[in-house]
Amino acid sequence: MYVHVPFCAKRCGYCSFNTAPLEDGSMVRYLEAVQREIDLLGALPWASRIRLGTIFLGGGTPSLMEAEELAAVLDRIRARFDVVADAEITVECNPESVTRAKLEGYRASGVNRLSLGVQSLDDAILPRLGRLHDARGARAAFEAARDAGCANLSIDLMYGLPGLDLDGWTRAVDRVLGWRPDHLSAYGLTLDAGSLWGAAGIDGLPAEQDQIDQYWHLARAAAAHGLEHYEISNYARPGFRSRHNQIYWHAAEYLAAGPGACGFVGRVRYSNVKATPRYCQVLADGALPVASAEELSPRQRLAERLLLGLRTADGVPTTWLETRLDGDRGLRQRIEAWRAEALLVDVADRVRLTEAGFLLSDALFVELL
């Protein structure tokens, strides 16, 4: 289950996620609403058949929640659903909003994985991003998490940032890898239409080739530190892949709670009402806050399985790809070009993108739709 916690002390320039300002009383109203939503989901006829293997609190900034508030949400989920004993329970944290005490409290409530939004270690770049921490604060948060007993700790970084050159990126990567995180997510900056930068534009973006160089530097450095590149933007020590995120890439089912959160149940992808006040209102009125739903056709399901699965190093069973190529000679020829360029490789009975292929993956996914 994914739980969206929309609040942010400040919205970052690159962010296109569904966020809300943290005002007096809004957290209380939200907590009430999200617990009610969990109740309503738990009362659905098929809810008793569900076993939750992972819970992921994303945002927004979930670490704005006090430990007791978080515990209340998790307790409510456990009260309404069958949560497996060794469930992976992740909370996204911003460095400035965590302390060792708070993280110990999280851990006590069952959280066993933290994802720390470091993004950059350059004190000139961090404020431009709209982040509220500095490099020292990031390091301190990492230490606090370890001290609090977190044995599965992930770090988020961004590259392709305005003002970031290869040297700066190399330094950041080396320092972060030196902390020995269990998991690392590194995202090339994307200017989404929904973000401030996407709408207003931003100066100082590195050239495409610099962004590519940054990608390759990380890929090599991560490998040298024993992290496997298991998804386009994700690296993990063996055994520390994000179980929750792999659910998405396997096109498996997940429930969602919180404003704007998206779920996938049966053949239906659905999303919740985005605006937090409206979300709270719908739940106060006793209804599930589903805003839209789409039932996938078999063709769309296959396409999704291919283009989600091919994001990962495990790729997809070759038979899935063959099903898509059946009867489409032109497409088959174009896919052969991917193999010829060593962007796509066959490994036993599976087919996967190489690290070079990851970089061009959208061009393949368009074809596979």
Add this chain to the structure above:
Amino acid sequence: MAPSLIRNFSIVAHIDHGKSTLADRLLSLTGTMDAKKAVDQVLDSMDLERERGITIKAHTVRLLYRARDGQEYTLNLIDTPGHVDFSYEVSRALAACEGAVLIVDAAQGIEAQTLANFYLASDANLAIIPVINKIDLPAADVEGTRAQITETLELDGSEALAISAKHGTGVPEVLEAIVARIPPPKGDLDAPLKALVFDSFYDSYQGVVVYVRLTDGRVRPGTRVLLMSNGRSYDVQQVGVFSPDMRPVEELSAGQVGYLTASIKRVADAKVGETITETARPTAVAFPGYRDAKPMVFAGLYSIEDTDYEALRDALEKLRLNDPAFTYEPETSLALGYGFRCGFLGMLHMEIVQERLEREFDLSLIVTAPSVQFKILTTAGEVLDIDNPSKLPTPDRIEQMDEPYVKSSILVPTEFMTAIYKLAQEKRGEHRSLEYHGKRVHIRFDFPLSEIVVDFYDRLKSISKGYASFDYELSEFRPSDLVKLDILLNGDPVDALSSIVHRDKAYERGKALVEKLRAVIPRQLFEVAIQAAIGSRVIARETVKAMGKNVTAKCYGGDITRKRKLLEKQKEGKKRMKQVGKVEVPQEAFLAVLKT
């Protein structure tokens, strides 16, 4: 019906001067139909016409008007196509009339098509009623426009009617003038039938419906008629008039305008300009001026999906039933596979055909660079008509190459003269004459048709802030120093991108073309070299770098649907790509050839 109570007339005007609005007013004043219905149904019956605001097909309607003299007159309004591509159709429609209402916009004054239409009407010996429209506009200059009419058209400007078709002001006077100033049709009711075909359309139940103007004789169901240009005979099934829907009558007679059906299978069998007479008692002389509508612009049409070839052929066949002015024959392109070489009257005509194929037949098409038809004299002494650059013989087999020229007429405010001359020079124009008309000049140039066929009109409009107007007619073939400019993608020539250009402009054109292609060909998995070459000599080169990065960084639970939709949208765009060898080439690339 006594011919003295019939008036056959057209309304002619430069585009946007208010032809449709006036026609609409005349219909509603005579109670022919209410205004809204008229606009919706009669004047712009094709969707495309309505969207583009241009009349493509002629339309005809019969108005019954009780004049101030107390008599009821039959006024046949023959509407004419409103674009320079269709001037032959205009001339035939005018030949069916005795008079024309010539509209001049009170704010814009006389423009190139006003002049062109005036000359057509004048050549057809029509009585011309000048009408100054849009007098309600703040910028209207009625007296200035009168002066222009006197000066430029040598009509009596003081007799021009000042009206506002939009508000109805002065429109009753137009009806009176039609009765008073346009002569009734002459003609001999007892002479052999002689009827001019000025339009036709295909109806799946009745076959071709032929629009006719009778000058002599009579026709009724059962009459066996002869089509003089092709010698075929048919039994007339129905005759009728447009009021405005088709209404059968017992007989059409000399002076009248109406339609007939005779189980004619194809529009091409009863072409515009054809003379219809009686098989048993043919008239001596056909109408002069008949010609086959001759395509001026040729382009290859290919379906993007190879599997749609049959569908494209069927669609072309259906379209041609109704539009004999366009021609098609199968051709093969190494780059594009099986398709058709199609001939069009002009670029607008080409765009219309393309749009209709895509819209009405749901086809996705590649249109190759339009070409004109060149005449090639080979060293062996043969003369070849070449409308496809890839069919051009090798230089060693060519003795001489001729290209078609047009006589053109440009009317523009004096302030834009310099810009116009510059454009004309760029387009190899030869200056013929210059006349001042007040604040405007009338410039005549001869141009190679190939230079004006694609974007000339748009360029002209843009450099003159929309004020310049333009008209042209085909004149003759002239010898020219032409070469074939080839385009190579990763070393392989792409026949569909070849063009025939003047030698002096080849280098510049080649350079511009590869630059343009670099901009429109998307980055692919591998580098794409784009070269322009004359024979084996490469004259320009550009490179489309291999795709560097095309990746979505984050794809989690909430991103999946959005991502899929974004990719689906991109895929729609990709549908307009054609695989040429290993390279994916977008549709625009093929049109880029002459637009650079």
